[in-house]
Amino acid sequence: MDSKRRYANYIWGAVRWIDLAWAHLLPPVRLIILSGVNRWGEIAPCLDGRLEATMGEGKGDSEASPPVAPPPVPPVVASPPVVHLATLGPNGWVHRGEMLTIAQATDIRRSGQDIVVCGPNEAANRSMARAIETTANGTVVEDPPHINAGTHAMAHFHPRRRTPAGHSFFETTRRGPFS
Amino acid sequence: MNNVISQPQTGMRFFTPELYSRINSEDDLISSAARLEWERNEVAYKIELDKILILPDKSVVALASFCLHDCRVLGSSYQARHEAKYTTEGDIADSRRTTSRGMYALEFGRGFHSNRGYLSSLIYRLWAPVTVLEPQEGWLDEGPSQVFWLYDELDLIWLTPRHYIHRILFSDGTVRLIPFRSLLMTDGHVL
Numbered sequence: 237m238d239s240k241r242r243y244a245n246y247i248w249g250a251v252r253w254i255d256l257a258w259a260h261l262l263p264p265v266r267l268i269i270l271s272g273v274n275r276w277g278e279i280a281p282c283l284d285g286r287l288e289a290t291m292g293e294g295k296g297d298s299e300a301s302p303p304v305a306p307p308p309v310p311p312v313v314a315s316p317p318v319v320h321l322a323t324l325g326p327n328g329w330v331h332r333g334e335m336l337t338i339a340q341a342t343d344i345r346r347s348g349q350d351i352v353v354c355g356p357n358e359a360a361n362r363s364m365a366r367a368i369e370t371t372a373n374g375t376v377v378e379d380p381p382h383i384n385a386g387t388h389a390m391a392h393f394h395p396r397r398r399t400p401a402g403h404s405f406f407e408t409t410r411r412g413p414f415s
Numbered sequence: 416m417n418n419v420i421s422q423p424q425t426g427m428r429f430f431t432p433e434l435y436s437r438i439n440s441e442d443d444l445i446s447s448a449a450r451l452e453w454e455r456n457e458v459a460y461k462i463e464l465d466k467i468l469i470l471p472d473k474s475v476v477a478l479a480s481f482c483l484h485d486c487r488v489l490g491s492s493y494q495a496r497h498e499a500k501y502t503t504e505g506d507i508a509d510s511r512r513t514t515s516r517g518m519y520a521l522e523f524g525r526g527f528h529s530n531r532g533y534l535s536s537l538i539y540r541l542w543a544p545v546t547v548l549e550p551q552e553g554w555l556d557e558g559p560s561q562v563f564w565l566y567d568e569l570d571l572i573w574l575t576p577r578h579y580i581h582r583i584l585f586s587d588g589t590v591r592l593i594p595f596r597s598l599l600m601t602d603g604h605v606l
Binding site for chain 2: 359362378398401
């Protein structure tokens with residue numbers, strides 16, 4: 237009986253040490269891994285190096301680095317957002333289809349299909365997606381990407397009452413559709 | 416060594432109602448900053464979730480990867496040892512009167528207007544009472560008649576024996592904290 241209790245204590249101690257290691261030691265390691273590779277084993281293009289850059293913003297405070305001249309800023313060319321038909325793929329991917337006019341996009345949203353607004357200007361994309369959704373379906377809400385939809389899920393608008401189905405996705409600086 | 420991994424009685428830790436409200440702001444700058452914060456929180460939550468995904472509780476792991484976003488809440492029910500009480504869709508608030516050691520169920524549906532409708536149920540075995548946090552001030556008024564699942568977080572509170580907490584943000588702005596030990600999940604298509 238004593239030996240059984242002793243073995244049980246050994247196992248209990250081991251479980252607690254694993255628990256401690258998992259809770260306190262492994263998260264930084266997993267953070268490094270997850271910043272480049274998601275839990276499905278794919279390279280995460282949604283991060284695309286930008287998230288690592290933002291997470292390491294305060295890193296250089298203690299290191300003295302020589303001043304470097306900023307690179308020349310290319311002239312900004314204003315290009316309006318473009319609307320495409322969208323289909324949903326695995327792992328949250330939004331596939332970009334044929335190009336649409338605003339009127340076509342509104343009709344497509346009324347029928348419950350998906351659209352995606354693409355372009356380099358995130359604010360313009362958002363405004364256009366919201367305008368199309370509002371024209372088509374009235375009061376709308378914006379949903380950020382949800383984790384269970386997949387790594388590549390995009391921000392979108394949809395009707396407040398969730399009918400008709402479908403979404404008005406829009407491209408951001410970090411997440412875009414699959415061409 | 417303390418076996419407690421997380422603090423149970425807090426609201427949403429990553430996908431907070433306040434952050435969701437900021438994303439829906441009319442101001443593009445506020446919304447853009449909130450979206451970046453949301454994506455950072457998503458990475459942080461994935462790290463937390465990895466603690467759960469390695470555990471042998473298959474139903475909990477399945478729940479962690481199951482998407483209930485935008486599902487409509489059809490009802491909730493609670494059963495104590497000697498009493499059964501069913502609350503309907505318009506009476507969800509009654510389900511906050513739960514005690515520990517009972518069973519708690521939530522029913523969801525989606526796509527009834529099309530041919531792809533399905534029903535889902537989550538049945539929890541509780542270790543503490545279910546808590547419903549009221550919506551914060553300034554929450555988007557989505558109407559009380561239809562409540563939808565927005566975002567959820569799974570949290571491991573105790574490792575041995577395992578105690579979890581499921582935090583769910585609904586479209587009416589309430590956050591439901593469901594402390595559970597085990598879970599049964601059903602999912603079926605409606606013909």
